[in-house]
Amino acid sequence: MSFIEFKEVDLTFQTKVQRIPIFKGLNLExxxxxxxxxxxxxxxxxxTLLNLVSGFVxxxxxxxxxxxxxxxKMNDTQVCDYRNKRIGYIFQTFNLIQQxxxxxxxxxxxxxxxxKKKQAYEKVEELLDKVGMTNRILEYPRTLSGGEQQRVAFARAIANNPDIIxxxxxxxNLDTKNGELIVNLLMEANKENGTTVLCVSHDERIIEKGQRTILIEEITCVE
Ligand SMILES: Nc1ncnc2c1ncn2[C@@H]1O[C@H](COP(=O)(O)OP(=O)(O)OP(=O)(O)O)[C@@H](O)[C@H]1O
Ligand SMILES: [Mg+2]
Structure with a gap:
């Protein structure tokens, strides 16, 4: 069995106004x-594909x-535990906690x-140093640019050495220099810790580093 396996996965969203079919009979390994x-x-x-792997959807x-x-088959507590211990998630919209x-x-x-808090704060400094954000450590997200929030979100995602990013x-949202920094950190996590990475991107720098590209049009059976 593969590490991550989708078996005949169907997904249809139902909103108040319409049904939105996304996947039909999707198999992935x-x-x-x-x-x-x-x-x-x-x-x-x-x-949505990432949200399925994280258990959000x-x-x-x-x-x-x-x-x-x-x-x-997991209950809510088990899914939360799985997400906290094994998944590092970098959201499209950062999702930093504003307060x-x-x-x-x-x-x-x-x-x-x-x-423990003291140990956690020490680790936080180390993580923020990796993404060049230690000088903003006591700021709130609203005072940061999109790219800066993205880097903080990255530090949060790798905090627990997740099995899956x-x-x-x-x-x-990043300029060339900070974009490369994130690509290199993703590569480092993948190469040195064996972290499995699923990364939505149209960025050539990332695509050329990846081993395989899933083209969502080709796997989506629903038109
Ligand atoms: N919770 C939800 N309820 C209803 N519809 C949803 C939900 N989440 C996503 N969708 C719909 O599913 C479709 C796919 O959304 P998704 O966010 O996965 O697209 P995407 O490929 O990531 O697009 P983008 O490149 O714009 O980020 C969209 O039409 C979206 O409106
Ligand atoms: Mg998206």
């Missing part, structure tokens, strides 16, 4: 340590297995997994 890039047109399901049919466990400063944002996953256009 991803091995541990792979670096996968995901590309395709807007609105076709790239972010549940499929309407089929099964998703991660490291031998069926995500659909928390930079330090506390990055500390959240560490504290949730039981680390889900990154949604992580260089979308």
């Amino acid at each position: 991803i091995e541990k340590g792979e670096f996968i890039t995901i590309a395709g047109p807007s609105g076709k399901g790239k972010s 549940k499929p309407t049919g089929g099964e998703i297995w991660v490291d031998g466990k069926n995500l659909s 928390f400063n930079v330090r506390d944002n990055v500390a959240v996953p560490l504290l949730l997994s039981g680390m 889900l990154a949604d256009e992580p260089t979308g």
